Structure formats: structure tokens, C-alpha cells
Amino acid sequence: AQSVTQPDIHLTVSEGASLELRCNYSYGATPYLFWYVQSPGQGLQLLLKYFSGDTLVQGIKGFEAEFKRSQSSFNLRKPSVHWSDAAEYFCAVGARGNEKLTFGTGTRLTIIP
Amino acid sequence: SAVISQKPSRDICQRGTSLTIQCQVDSQVTMMFWYRQQPGQSLTLIATANQGSEATYESGFVIDKFPISRPNLTFSTLTVSNMSPEDSSIYLCSVLRASGTRYEQYFGPGTRLTVT
Known part of the structure; x- marks a missing residue:
């Protein structure tokens, strides 16, 4: 069975600082990996996805993520965070032929001035 | 992407009653899903809504x-029946957009349900 672990339940970062949100997955086959963001009171917005090929993927809002098969990780990064980045971030895993996504428990990001 | 609307956006219901949540997509999609997000928790898939046939439920969820x-390719409803306070959650509908073997899931804004 597939699973996703987001080790950081809550992260606090200063505005303008760099950000890295961790995601580890467990899946027997080649995974499809996704990052979503959920702002307070909102649905989920897709930030970026990885299917195959280049292991560094670019997304919206200046985010990027790197797939590392050897570490079973897909960490999300941003060079400089903005106050508007405060939200909950979810990592999810699926696969070719398996469209049912499994979500991690999420990381709540707080931005301080 | 996809534009997804859900009604109602929120509701407060008495225990023992039922609530039907509607999900409308701006264009035809092959797959639609319903998720539950309990307070402070992640998303759990309830079922896949199949057009013209019974939904496919995940373990722990029953019809x-x-x-x-799901009467057509752009609309689905989820009913939460005989509600109890434990059903207080955000319910989200999502749709799948596929291109070959690749796909993306897009989510509606959610319905925040409080059961008293």
C-alpha cells in the first residue's frame, strides 16, 4: 500500500527566508507525486507534480520540488517566502493507472515578519 | 485546470438529519471523487463517483x-446520512484531468459541515 509522510506538522519561517517542506513516500512502483496548498477556508490548489523525467520540477507561485528516488523523497522548496504563503501544504502520491491519491498529514506553514 | 463549485459552502446540521452536497464542474470529466477532511487532519478518499453506476467506496465507507x-459527466452529489457530531468535517469533491497516462486532480472549495 502507498503512504506519504510529512515529518513536520508545523513550520514557522521568517518572511524572505528560504523554505523546504519535507515529504517521504512509500510505493512499490514508480510514483506520481504532487504538492497541494490549502489556504484557510479554501480548497486545495495544485502547486506542482512529478510524473517522470527531470527530477527537479517547477510549479506555480515560485515553488519547486525535487524527486529523489534513493531517498523516497519529494521535498518542496521556495527561495524566499512571502506572507501570503502561510497555508497548509499537502504532499500526495499516486501512480500510473492508480488515480486515487494518498495524502500526507500536511504541514502548516506560518510566516513571521 | 477545472472550475469546480460546491453547494452549500458550509452548513450546521442537527444530529440524525441528512445533508446533500452538490458538486458541479465546468466541463466533462471522466473521474470524480469525494474526500473527507476531518478537523486538523489530512484528506481521506470516501469514494469514486461513477457516471451511470454505483459509486466505488473505500474501506470504512458505505453506501x-x-x-x-453522478447522473452525468459534470455533476455529482454526496449525501451524509443520519449525521452525528463525528461527521463534522470538510467534504471536498475533486475531478481528474488526464493526458495519456498522466493526470491531475483538481479540488472544489469544499463544504464545511458542523453537526450539533
């Missing part, structure tokens, strides 16, 4: 409690 309809 009597969460009946789902």
Missing part, C-alpha cells in the same frame, strides 16, 4: 451512510 449520485 448507506454516504450515498453518491
Whole structure:
């Protein structure tokens, strides 16, 4: 069975600082990996996805993520965070032929001035 | 992407009653899903809504409690039946957009349900 672990339940970062949100997955086959963001009171917005090929993927809002098969990780990064980045971030895993996504428990990001 | 609307956006219901949540997509999609997000927790897939046939439920979810309809390729409903306070959650509908073997899931804004 597939699973996703987001080790950081809550992260606090200063505005303008760099950000890295961790995601580890467990899946027997080649995974499809996704990052979503959920702002307070909102649905989920897709930030970026990885299917195959280049292991560094670019997304919206200046985010990027790197797939590392050897570490079973897909960490999300941003060079400089903005106050508007405060939200909950979810990592999810699926696969070719398996469209049912499994979500991690999420990381709540707080931005301080 | 996809534009997805859900009604109602929120509701407060008495225990023992039922609530039907509607999900409308701006264009035809092959797959639609319903998720539950309990307070402070992640998303759990309830079922896949199948057009013209019974929904496919995940372990722990049953049709009597969460009946789902999908009369066409752009619309689905989820009913939360005989509600209890434990059903207080955000319910989200999502749709799949596929291109070959690749796909993306897009989510509606959610329905925040409080059961008293």
C-alpha cells in the first residue's frame, strides 16, 4: 500500500527566508507525486507534480520540488517566502493507472515578519 | 485546470438529519471523487463517483451512510446520512484531468459541515 509522510506538522519561517517542506513516500512502483496548498477556508490548489523525467520540477507561485528516488523523497522548496504563503501544504502520491491519491498529514506553514 | 463549485459552502446540521452536497464542474470529466477532511487532519478518499453506476467506496465507507449520485459527466452529489457530531468535517469533491497516462486532480472549495 502507498503512504506519504510529512515529518513536520508545523513550520514557522521568517518572511524572505528560504523554505523546504519535507515529504517521504512509500510505493512499490514508480510514483506520481504532487504538492497541494490549502489556504484557510479554501480548497486545495495544485502547486506542482512529478510524473517522470527531470527530477527537479517547477510549479506555480515560485515553488519547486525535487524527486529523489534513493531517498523516497519529494521535498518542496521556495527561495524566499512571502506572507501570503502561510497555508497548509499537502504532499500526495499516486501512480500510473492508480488515480486515487494518498495524502500526507500536511504541514502548516506560518510566516513571521 | 477545472472550475469546480460546491453547494452549500458550509452548513450546521442537527444530529440524525441528512445533508446533500452538490458538486458541479465546468466541463466533462471522466473521474470524480469525494474526500473527507476531518478537523486538523489530512484528506481521506470516501469514494469514486461513477457516471451511470454505483459509486466505488473505500474501506470504512458505505453506501448507506454516504450515498453518491453522478447522473452525468459534470455533476455529482454526496449525501451524509443520519449525521452525528463525528461527521463534522470538510467534504471536498475533486475531478481528474488526464493526458495519456498522466493526470491531475483538481479540488472544489469544499463544504464545511458542523453537526450539533
